Amino acid sequence: MGKLSLIIKREYLAKVKNKSFIIMTFLSPVLMVGMVALVLYLAMLNGSDKRVITVLNESSFYTDDFGKMEDVSVVKLKNLTLEQAKDSTEQLGYYGLVYVPNASTLEEATKESYFYSKESPTDGFLNELEDIFQYRLKQKRLESLGVSEDQYAAISKNFSIHTATFQGKENLKGLNELNAIIGGGFGYLIMMFIIIYGSFVMRSVIEEKTSRVIEVIISSVKPFQLMMGKIIGTSLAGVTQFVIWVVSGSILFLVVFLIFDLDMEALENAGSGLPQAKAMNVASSGMEENIQQYAEMFLQIPWVSLFSFFLVYFILGYLIYSSIYAAIGAAVDNETDTQQFMLPVISPLMLAIYVGFISVFSNPHGPVAVGFSLFPLTSPIVMLMRLSSGVGEGGVPVWQLVVSIALLIVTFLSIVWLAAKIYRIGILMYGKKPSYKDLYKWLKY
Amino acid sequence: MSTILAAKGVSKKFGDHIALNNVSLEIPKNCIYGLLGPNGAGKTTLIRIINQITYPDTGAVFFDGEPLKPEHIATIGYLPEERGLYKSMKVGEQALYLAQLKGLSKAEATKRLKYWFDRLDIGDWWNKKVQELSKGMAQKIQFVVTVLHQPKLLIFDEPFSGFDPINANIIKDEILHLKDEGASIIFSTHRMESVEELCEYIALIHQSEKILDGKLSDIKKEYKNNIFNVGLQVSEQNDIVKKLGDTHQIWAPTYNKQDEQLDFKIQLPSNDTGALLGYLSEKGKVNHFVETIPSANDIFIQTVKSKTK
Numbered sequence: 001m002g003k004l005s006l007i008i009k010r011e012y013l014a015k016v017k018n019k020s021f022i023i024m025t026f027l028s029p030v031l032m033v034g035m036v037a038l039v040l041y042l043a044m045l046n047g048s049d050k051r052v053i054t055v056l057n058e059s060s061f062y063t064d065d066f067g068k069m070e071d072v073s074v075v076k077l078k079n080l081t082l083e084q085a086k087d088s089t090e091q092l093g094y095y096g097l098v099y100v101p102n103a104s105t106l107e108e109a110t111k112e113s114y115f116y117s118k119e120s121p122t123d124g125f126l127n128e129l130e131d132i133f134q135y136r137l138k139q140k141r142l143e144s145l146g147v148s149e150d151q152y153a154a155i156s157k158n159f160s161i162h163t164a165t166f167q168g169k170e171n172l173k174g175l176n177e178l179n180a181i182i183g184g185g186f187g188y189l190i191m192m193f194i195i196i197y198g199s200f201v202m203r204s205v206i207e208e209k210t211s212r213v214i215e216v217i218i219s220s221v222k223p224f225q226l227m228m229g230k231i232i233g234t235s236l237a238g239v240t241q242f243v244i245w246v247v248s249g250s251i252l253f254l255v256v257f258l259i260f261d262l263d264m265e266a267l268e269n270a271g272s273g274l275p276q277a278k279a280m281n282v283a284s285s286g287m288e289e290n291i292q293q294y295a296e297m298f299l300q301i302p303w304v305s306l307f308s309f310f311l312v313y314f315i316l317g318y319l320i321y322s323s324i325y326a327a328i329g330a331a332v333d334n335e336t337d338t339q340q341f342m343l344p345v346i347s348p349l350m351l352a353i354y355v356g357f358i359s360v361f362s363n364p365h366g367p368v369a370v371g372f373s374l375f376p377l378t379s380p381i382v383m384l385m386r387l388s389s390g391v392g393e394g395g396v397p398v399w400q401l402v403v404s405i406a407l408l409i410v411t412f413l414s415i416v417w418l419a420a421k422i423y424r425i426g427i428l429m430y431g432k433k434p435s436y437k438d439l440y441k442w443l444k445y
Numbered sequence: 446m447s448t449i450l451a452a453k454g455v456s457k458k459f460g461d462h463i464a465l466n467n468v469s470l471e472i473p474k475n476c477i478y479g480l481l482g483p484n485g486a487g488k489t490t491l492i493r494i495i496n497q498i499t500y501p502d503t504g505a506v507f508f509d510g511e512p513l514k515p516e517h518i519a520t521i522g523y524l525p526e527e528r529g530l531y532k533s534m535k536v537g538e539q540a541l542y543l544a545q546l547k548g549l550s551k552a553e554a555t556k557r558l559k560y561w562f563d564r565l566d567i568g569d570w571w572n573k574k575v576q577e578l579s580k581g582m583a584q585k586i587q588f589v590v591t592v593l594h595q596p597k598l599l600i601f602d603e604p605f606s607g608f609d610p611i612n613a614n615i616i617k618d619e620i621l622h623l624k625d626e627g628a629s630i631i632f633s634t635h636r637m638e639s640v641e642e643l644c645e646y647i648a649l650i651h652q653s654e655k656i657l658d659g660k661l662s663d664i665k666k667e668y669k670n671n672i673f674n675v676g677l678q679v680s681e682q683n684d685i686v687k688k689l690g691d692t693h694q695i696w697a698p699t700y701n702k703q704d705e706q707l708d709f710k711i712q713l714p715s716n717d718t719g720a721l722l723g724y725l726s727e728k729g730k731v732n733h734f735v736e737t738i739p740s741a742n743d744i745f746i747q748t749v750k751s752k753t754k
Contacts, residue, residue, distance in 0.1 A: 006545055014534065212529030216587070219496040219523040220546040222515075428498070428525070440459050 003221045005227050011233025015200065016240060025241045026248070033252040045298045051125070056085040058102035059109040065132050066098060072125075083138035086116055096121060098129070100394040106140050183385035186310050187356050189285045190380050194318055197346075198240040198325035201231055202338065205329030205427070211243035214427045223424040231322045302390045309387050309401075316408045317380030321345065329444075330426030353379035360385040370400060379404045418443060449474045450495065454502035457490055462643070464490040464726040466505070470647070472598075472631060475622055479644035479661070479741075480633040483749060486650045488633050489526065492600055495631075496523050496552040498507050509597065522596035526603045526633075528587050530575045537571035540590050547594040554593065561589040565615070580607045587737065592623060593691040600631045605639065617643070637742035649748055650673055656752045668739045668747070671713040673721075678706055679729035683719075701730060706732060 013022055053361050055066050056077045066074045075094065077085050082099060089097040092191045103109035115121065121129075143154050171309030205227075217226060328341045350370060359368040364386045373383040373396075383404050389395040425442040426434070434442075446585060450472040457465040465487045482488050493499045495506060497518060506513040507521075530539055537558070539596045544554035562568045565585055575583060584607045592599065601620065605613045620643065624630055632644060640647065640661075648658035655666065679685065686698045686709060698709040707729075718734070725731050739747070 002545055010542055016531070208531075211532055212525075212527045213531055215498070215525040215527055216523075216529075216543065216590070217546065218498055219521070219525070220518060220543070222497075291615065341526070428493075444460070 004225050007221065007226060007229025008233040008236070011230050012236050014204075014236035015234055016349065020291065021237070021241070025244050029245050029249040029252055032249060033256055036253075037256045041326065046174070053095050053098060054085065054092075055098045055100070056080060056082065057098075057100045059100050061099055061106050062132070062136065063110050065136065066129075069132070072128075082352070089116070089425045090118060095125075095289050106136060110137060153291050161438060182306075183360070184357060184390035186306070186384045187381035188353065188386075190310075190314050190317055190384065191353055193238060193242075193314070194321045194349060195346065197234055198322045200238070201234045201322045202325040202329035203335065204230055204234060205326050205423075206332065206335060206338075209330070209333065209427060218427065224420045227323070227326050227420055227423050231319065235318060235322070302388075302395075304386055305391060306384075310384060312405065312407070313380040313384055316405075320376070320408075320412050320415050321349075324418045327419035327422040327426065327439075330423040331429075331439060332426075333430060333433070337433050348377040349381065352381035356382045357387045364389055365396070374404045374407060376404075376407045379408055446677055447474050448472055448507075449509055450631075451507040452491070452494075453505050453507070454499045455491070455494060455506065457487075457494065457499065457501050461505045463653050465494075465501070468650065468653075468655045468660060469504075470627060470648055470655065474629050475624065475627055476621075477620070477632050477643045479640045479647035480631055480650065481635075481640065481647055481741075481745060482650035484635075488650055488655045489602065491561060491650065492523070492525075492602060492631070493634065495598075496521060511537075517646045519594065520597045522547075522591040522594065522599045523603055524587060524591040524599075524601045526606070530583055530586065532574070532576040534575060535571070536573050536575060536578070536586055539575060540586060540593070543592050549594050557593050558589065561593065565589065565619075570660070581609060581612055583618075584608055585612065586620070596628065597629065598629050600633070602633045603635070604632070605634070605636065605678050607681045609671065637740065640741045644741075649745065651749050657744075657748050664744060665738050665741075668744050669736065670739075671716055672737045673711055673713065673718070674708070674733065675711060675725065675739055676706055676732035676734075676737045677725055677729050678704075678732050680705055685728055 051072045052075060053066070054075045054077050057063065066072075067190065072095075077088070077097075080088070085097055085099070096115055100109055101112045101115040103112060113133065115126070115129060130350055139149060139152060147155075208217070221229075223377070264284065324345055328338055328345070332338050355368065355372050355378065359372075360382060363369060369382065369386055372378045373386055383396070383401070386396050387401075391401060392398055421443050422439055432438075448471045450470070451697070452468055452470040452721065455465055455468045456463070468487070468491060470491075480491070490499065493502050497513065497515065500621075505742050508514075508517045511517075519692050534542075540558050541551065541554050544558065545551060549557070558566070563569065565588075567582070567585055567589075570578065570582065570586070575586075578586070588604070591601075599620075604616060604620070608616060617639070620630060632640070634640060644661055646659065647664065649656050677685070686695060689695055689711060696710040696711040698707065700707045711721070722731065722734065725734070
């Protein structure tokens with residue numbers, strides 16, 4: 001135990017004191033926050049860039065409607081022919097021309113309306129434009145049925161159905177999606193951690209081989225101790241880096257938000273923008289209700305169990321993969337020789353992420369999701385994605401959780417055992433690029 | 446004499462390759478034991494078995510009378526042939542780390558390191574990074590780390606590689622000094638002159654088998670071929686060489702007219718030199734008559750060649 005902790009300490013310090021590690025640790029949050037800030041800033045710039053359109057309205061309808069469009073300013077053209085209007089719009093470099101012909105009824109005028117532009121217009125813009133026409137048309141039809149404008153606004157309020165489980169617990173819509181996003185975030189985190197710190201472990205093994213310090217060390221400690229010490233020490237360095245990232249990242253984000261004075265509303269506008277809702281004056285109270293609902297969902301997510309399972313799956317998954325990385329590092333002489341072994345290691349991780357995002361999102365407890373959340377090389381990622389919906393009723397059945405963790409532990413023990421064998425032989429082999437056949441032979445030594 | 450280390454019928458296979466085949470050795474206490482053999486003979490495998498880096502398939506190793514077990518690692522010091530240090534670590538903290546892995550406390554290791562660094566005149570390297578050191582300097586540190594925990598058994602695999610002659614001498618003196626202080630030393634090398642200089646005992650491993658071992662002086666006696674160097678003062682060369690050549694094997698006869706000296710090498714059928722000396726003194730004055738003793742190098746080459754399958 002004493003030797004193991006010595007090794008862990010050395011590996012930890014060697015990693016933490018490394019210059020590029022220090023730079024990465026402190027620069028990454030700055031870069032990340034900088035990127036986000038830049039994206040937000042650019043989105044704001046883009047958002048504030050108003051499109052200018054011209055309107056040639058020969059009818060008596062739609063006199064002021066187009067001015068209501070978000071981020072669009074309108075130049076009204078008068079006493080021009082259509083051809084002249086098109087020409088001048090193009091000459092002036094405006095976004096496009098809305099043409100409403102002279103007609104006796106709203107329907108006819110609408111039917112013959114056109115939007116002319118140089119390039120094909122964006123979907124968002126077109127939707128907005130179409131909504132204007134549509135709103136008037138609906139209103140007109142309802143008026144003929146004797147419904148006033150106010151009455152129409154009152155009935156167009158959204159309705160949502162109440163949902164509940166059979167036991168009467170209230171279900172919230174969109175919970176699955178939100179859960180999958182949160183679970184996916186955790187899964188993605190695990191994958192990134194495994195790939196980044198696994199290759200740190202591998203590089204550290206290769207360094208010991210190339211500097212020839214390895215034989216000196218293993219004449220004092222067992223190769224298995226060295227391997228585990230290395231894996232644990234490196235992951236502790238990783239956790240340290242991670243904590244620094246989270247803390248400094250949050251502080252930086254706070255600072256950036258204060259500087260840019262970006263509140264959540266601005267964010268939402270820059271991000272998606274729900275212009276119809278605003279332009280049409282549709283129930284803003286509905287929005288608030290939504291937010292409240294999402295907040296409830298957020299609280300309904302089983303955070304404590306999610307975090308505890310995150311730790312379990314993270315530790316087991318990381319140990320499995322980093323032992324494989326250590327074995328690869330031991331088998332080769334330099335990093336370029338690792339290529340042939342990397343693909344089989346990374347593919348299950350990639351598969352897990354893709355399967356997770358595609359299949360767990362649509363059906364968190366379907367057969368594919370269940371299968372991949374039991375298979376030990378993908379379960380750390382896929383199971384976490386499923387777990388955000390909770391354990392037991394309505395969530396992951398307990399037996400699946402037990403089976404998946406049991407399989408993971410069995411795999412962990414056997415992979416570490418195999419990796420240690422390859423490691424033990426590999427660290428003393430120089431000069432030969434090993435094949436899979438060689439690795440298989442080493443297992444039998 | 447008691448033995449510090451005994452290997453009994455040790456065999457080791459790597460797949461189809463036999464690295465050691467039924468090797469038995471006894472290494473006496475407090476001596477320098479030369480472990481010789483061509484490249485790939487199996488020396489390193491044997492040394493790794495002694496260090497419990499690998500384990501024998503069959504056979505057993507005994508350390509100081511007991512079967513070899515993990516606790517013995519702390520009483521063995523090993524300087525491997527393929528050796529190095531962590532490049533980005535500082536000399537001092539690295540030496541401390543390696544010493545602590547051998548079971549020394551931090552305080553004790555610091556104290557002893559200071560002593561050795563002063564002794565080898567490298568005290569001011571403590572805070573240097575290993576990558577700033579020359580190869581020879583790094584070797585010195587490795588030597589210190591090997592001996593720091595005062596092991597009973599020291600194993601040096603090519604200890605002088607990478608040293609200039611001056612530093613090689615310093616290290617050689619330190620090895621002899623350690624032996625005087627009671628350590629037993631296994632010395633593996635290809636440099637026969639240092640074997641000649643240092644080793645009392647040798648073992649020769651070739652093609653995975655031990656083909657020769659014992660006290661170097663005994664082996665040399667065994668390998669004597671009754672060949673003598675003769676210097677005879679005679680006024681004329683006459684037919685001495687021719688006459689002796691009829692009954693004996695003779696090499697390189699030369700006659701120096703000015704000094705009136707005849708030199709040659711002659712092989713006798715036995716160790717009995719009486720008849721020849723009698724004959725020679727009749728012919729002239731015997732200036733020298735010396736038995737040639739084979740060098741370790743000769744023995745190495747001769748044995749390996751004759752035993753190569």
